[in-house]
Amino acid sequence: NAGVTQTPKFRVLKTGQSMTLLCAQDMNHEYMYWYRQDPGMGLRLIHYSVGEGTTAKGEVPDGYNVSRLKKQNFLLGLESAAPSQTSVYFCASSYPELNTEAFFGQGTRLTVV
């Protein structure tokens, strides 16, 4: 049982490049979330999904897009990376009907130069 797995763990991008971060969970969770973590800012919600085929904006959605084509996967895309998107990105999932705990992945450290 892997839980929540994020790919890749580290990445360096040049300004203007694009990339996709993959989050996969094997717990059959309905809800999935993408957060970014910056020093002194805590965890800020980028986008989230309450089920397959649905997505919604969080607190800081600008510059990011997401897709939830399969229940177990939640993709975060950066179409044109900017230095301000240098951060550690965390994916999480939860199953509110069972309990309220959110399970987090190990994080992706992204640097945009």
Added chain:
Amino acid sequence: QQQVKQSPQSLIVQKGGIPIINCAYENTAFDYFPWYQQFPGKGPALLIAIRPDVSEKKEGRFTISFNKSAKQFSLHIMDSQPGDSATYFCAASITSGTYKYIFGTGTRLKVLA
């Protein structure tokens, strides 16, 4: 109104001390208040959580105190140990609807041996 304010930003205590981390919120619709613990290089993990219908919850050495009228809650770590050194995040959520977790800015705790 969606913010959760957390203090202090950092905390250093001696082994055996009782660090206290405080959080405050504005939105009275929040009805679930978890604390997450994060070790370096890892994703956050649920430590303990409380709902507003109780004023205190204990799990081992960790205690949450909740003051509904003041819209404040705090984490107390009894007999703190060097292994408790980590970053602690408070959070708040509305459990009907989207289950979005709004996090505080985090407290970096160091317990000296």
